[in-house]
Amino acid sequence: MTRPHILIAGIGNIFLGDDAFGSEVARRLIVRQLPDEVRVVDFGIRGFDLVYALLDGYEVTIFVDATPRGGGEPGTLYTIEPDLSELNEVGGEGVMVEPHGMNPLKVLGMVKSMGGEFKRILLVGCEPSPLESEDGQLGLSEPVQAAVDEAIRMIESLVLEILNQRQAAA
Numbered sequence: 718m719t720r721p722h723i724l725i726a727g728i729g730n731i732f733l734g735d736d737a738f739g740s741e742v743a744r745r746l747i748v749r750q751l752p753d754e755v756r757v758v759d760f761g762i763r764g765f766d767l768v769y770a771l772l773d774g775y776e777v778t779i780f781v782d783a784t785p786r787g788g789g790e791p792g793t794l795y796t797i798e799p800d801l802s803e804l805n806e807v808g809g810e811g812v813m814v815e816p817h818g819m820n821p822l823k824v825l826g827m828v829k830s831m832g833g834e835f836k837r838i839l840l841v842g843c844e845p846s847p848l849e850s851e852d853g854q855l856g857l858s859e860p861v862q863a864a865v866d867e868a869i870r871m872i873e874s875l876v877l878e879i880l881n882q883r884q885a886a887a
Contacts, residue, residue, distance in 0.1 A: 721753070721755060721756035722754045722755075722775060722776040722880075723756070723775060723776065723777045723778075723779065723876060723879060723880075724756050724758070724777070724779070725743065725755065725756070725757040725778075725872060726758055726760050726767055726778060727742055727744070727746075727758065727759040727760060727761070727782075728760055728761070728767075728782040729741075729761060729782060729783060730762050731855065732854075733848060733854070734845070734846070734857065735843070735845030735848075735857055735861045736783045736845065737783075737856075738783040738843045738857060738865070738868075739780070739781040739782040739783065741865055742841075742868050742869060742872070743759035743760075743781060745869060751873075751876065752880060754880060758770065764823070764824050764827075767824050768827050771828045771835075772833045774833070774834065775836070776836050776837065776879075776883070777836065777837045777838075777839065777879050778835070778837070778838050779840075779872060779875060779876075780821055780838065780839070780840045780841070781842075781868065782821065782841075783842065783845040783861070784840065784842025784843060784844065784845075786844060789844040790844060790860070791846035791858060792860030792863055792864040793843070793844040793864075794841065794842070794843050794844075794864055794867060794868055795840070795843070795844075796839060796840070796841055796871060797839070797842060798838070798840075799840060801825075801835055821840075825838070839875065841868055841871055841872055841875070843861055843868060845861060846861060
């Protein structure tokens with residue numbers, strides 16, 4: 718079997734409504750036919766698991782997460798390539814990942830502090846609806862649920878583009 722070059726990391730808390738977006742997308746991608754170079758994992762809120770997965774040195778990591786971007790319409794999808802130079806401010810000693818929480822910047826900082834390197838990080842994010850209750854809720858809102866299929870198409874398109882670029886460079 719080919720060693721995976723692309724990690725698709727679903728992130729989210731299934732008990733916080735639309736925060737489960739990344740987990741739902743990953744759950745649906747896992748059962749799809751993807752190239753051997755791709756590994757899909759629903760990390761949920763397991764930050765330590767994601768840290769250790771990232772230490773495996775993937776060429777590209779695609780985070781899939783609910784991503785509030787300042788009042789966009791719920792269900793709006795974004796593809797973002799973060800500036801990894803910002804990790805210099807986050808990385809280093811004292812970076813601690815919460816055992817039952819997921820902060821992707823803290824995860825990346827911890828990976829860096831452990832000697833890990835990133836070649837390319839992408840984020841496929843979805844604007845969430847506000848939580849209706851402070852007690853949490855199960856299930857995605859209608860607009861975010863409607864965005865899941867489009868997010869899957871976006872991710873599959875990104876994967877194809879990345880693998881084609883890799884093949885052209887070989």
